[in-house]
Amino acid sequence: MDDKMIELQEKMEQKLDAAKAAEGVEAKESLLDEYDALKKEFDAEKRLVDAEKDHISESVLEEIEHEKAEKREKDAVAAFAKAARQGFRVKAEGNLNETTPADGGYTVPEDIVTRIYHLRDAEFNLRQLVDVRKVRTLSGERTYRKRAQHTGFGAVSEGGKIPATGKPQFDRIRYMIEKYGGFMPVTNELFADTDANIVAEVVDWFSQESRVTGNKLVLTTADENTNAPVALGSLDDIKKVVNVILGQAFAPTSKIITNDDGSQILETLKDKNGNYLLKRENNDTADPYLSVGFRKIPLRFIPNSDLASDATNGVPFYIGDLKEGIKFFDRKLLSLESSRVAAIGEVNAWEQDLTIWRGIEREDCVLFDEAAFRKCYWSNNNAG
Numbered sequence: 308m309d310d311k312m313i314e315l316q317e318k319m320e321q322k323l324d325a326a327k328a329a330e331g332v333e334a335k336e337s338l339l340d341e342y343d344a345l346k347k348e349f350d351a352e353k354r355l356v357d358a359e360k361d362h363i364s365e366s367v368l369e370e371i372e373h374e375k376a377e378k379r380e381k382d383a384v385a386a387f388a389k390a391a392r393q394g395f396r397v398k399a400e401g402n403l404n405e406t407t408p409a410d411g412g413y414t415v416p417e418d419i420v421t422r423i424y425h426l427r428d429a430e431f432n433l434r435q436l437v438d439v440r441k442v443r444t445l446s447g448e449r450t451y452r453k454r455a456q457h458t459g460f461g462a463v464s465e466g467g468k469i470p471a472t473g474k475p476q477f478d479r480i481r482y483m484i485e486k487y488g489g490f491m492p493v494t495n496e497l498f499a500d501t502d503a504n505i506v507a508e509v510v511d512w513f514s515q516e517s518r519v520t521g522n523k524l525v526l527t528t529a530d531e532n533t534n535a536p537v538a539l540g541s542l543d544d545i546k547k548v549v550n551v552i553l554g555q556a557f558a559p560t561s562k563i564i565t566n567d568d569g570s571q572i573l574e575t576l577k578d579k580n581g582n583y584l585l586k587r588e589n590n591d592t593a594d595p596y597l598s599v600g601f602r603k604i605p606l607r608f609i610p611n612s613d614l615a616s617d618a619t620n621g622v623p624f625y626i627g628d629l630k631e632g633i634k635f636f637d638r639k640l641l642s643l644e645s646s647r648v649a650a651i652g653e654v655n656a657w658e659q660d661l662t663i664w665r666g667i668e669r670e671d672c673v674l675f676d677e678a679a680f681r682k683c684y685w686s687n688n689n690a691g
Contacts, residue, residue, distance in 0.1 A: 312356065315349040344382055383418035388502035391509065391664075395644045415641040419510060423641070426514035431609060433525040436562065437633040437672075445669075446483045449634070453478050453676055480673050482636040487520050488667035492654050495647070495662055513641070513666045521635070522613050524672040528633050529625055531674045532682060539624060539685040542576055542584065546599050548626050548681055557628045557679050562605045563597060564625040565685075566614040572622060572685055573597055573606065620684040627680025638669040 319342055326338035415423070428435065440449070453476040461470040491512050497505060537548055549558050565573070576584045576597075585606070588594040596603045616622045645664045648657045656663045 312349060312352050315345055315352060319345045319349065383416040384502050384506050387416055387419050387509075388505045390643075391505050391645065392498050394646060394662075395664075415643060419506065420639070420641055423510050423514045423517065426510065427518040427521075430515075430518060431522075431607065432518050433522045433564075433609070433629075434635055434637075436564070436607065436629045437525055437635045438630045438675075439635045439637055442482065442484070442636050442638055444484075445638075446481070448479055448481045450477055450479045451634075451675065452476065478675065480634060480675055482634070482671045482673055484636065484638050484669045484671050486667055486669055488665060489516050490651060490663050490665045492651075492656065492659075492661045492663045495660050498662065509643070509664065509666075512664075516666065517668060519613065520668070521670070522609065524670065525629070525633060525635065526614060528672040528674050529629070529680065529682060532632075532677045532680070534677055534681055536620065537626075537681050537683040539621075539683045540687070542599065544683075545597070545604075545624075545626065548683060549599060549602065549604065552681055553627050553679075557631065558602070560628040560630070561626060561680075562607060562629070564607045564609065564629075565623060566609050566616060567611045568616045568622040569624055569685065570606075570608045617684060621686030621688070622684065624683040624685055625680055626683055629680055632674070632676045632679030634673045634675050636671045636673070640669050642667050 322338050322342040322345060326335050326342065329335045329338055460472060463469050491509075493508065497508060537544070537552065539545060539548075545563070549561055553561055563573075574583065574585050578584060584598045586596055586598060586603070588596060595606045595608075597606055614623060643664060643666050645662050646656060647662050649663045650656065650658075651663060654661065654663065
């Protein structure tokens with residue numbers, strides 16, 4: 308018997324003892340359900356161990372692992388849906404975060420978390436363009452070496468003193484994890500639906516809210532750059548930002564980020580022969596780039612609803628290397644609660660037969676290197 312089987316057997320015995328000592332039918336049934344789930348996992352683990360001993364084919368082992376993965380997924384969905392029906396007033400053993408009250412709150416199962424993050428990243432997410440660091444504490448500091456211009460060694464005559472070289476530049480930044488959340492009212496009829504539908508509803512809502520939250524945090528941090536915005540009105544202006552303002556330290560890794568209006572501007576740029584300058588890498592619509600001289604600068608487009616144009620300044624463009632310029636600290640903690648009696652604004656759960664679900668996540672975004680990117684505005688008024 309391997310270590311995993313021993314651990315599962317001990318948990319099974321604990322659940323069985325707890326069920327014997329529990330008072331009330333519901334409490335006993337709940338503990339026995341947990342015992343049955345552990346037994347299924349124990350049986351699957353035993354099959355795997357037996358298979359390895361008998362040296363059966365690799366395909367059979369893969370099938371067993373696939374069955375275990377499917378079981379974990381089903382268990383996660385069932386547990387999540389059960390918690391939703393109980394108002395998320397369920398303790399996830401050893402998994403409650405430090406800001407959740409001891410008598411409530413629910414930490415999302417890992418399989419559900421993975422699904423939320425997968426959906427969040429499936430659409431355009433600015434987290435993908437910045438330097439994301441996973442952290443486990445509410446606050447802290449990190450030291451980073453900044454890019455610097457090397458000057459090389461100096462000439463040294465025979466017997467002469469060796470001059471000092473340039474020194475690497477370091478910067479220490481502090482993060483403070485903030486809590487971000489929102490609520491979603493749904494009809495109580497949803498609770499009578501299948502486990503899969505309950506999970507799909509929450510997962511889709513939370514993934515979209517998480518994506519938009521991250522985008523706003525990155526854009527807000529980018530706007531903290533104290534360098535004056537650059538006026539754009541032609542392709543040559545973009546060339547100057549990349550080649551001169553950003554320079555060779557950041558030009559090779561620079562990207563252009565703009566909105567739907569910016570997409571329209573760039574897609575109508577032509578060279579002197581009437582050829583469009585915006586291209587698609589291998590005709591892939593998800594990987595566009597702009598031909599700027601000898602450079603191919605990747606493009607990323609954000610909906611106008613997430614990045615609005617400015618009525619005074621024009622269409623926003625962020626040009627540069629956001630991975631060097633911005634650090635995103637993600638604590639990756641999701642927590643959920645719900646109520647059937649809460650009232651928020653004009654939404655009254657009790658009166659309208661609703662359940663109000665509240666989701667919370669924790670992260671911080673910090674400006675690191677202002678020289679790595681510039682905010683620009685394209686306006687017809689800037690055209691030469």
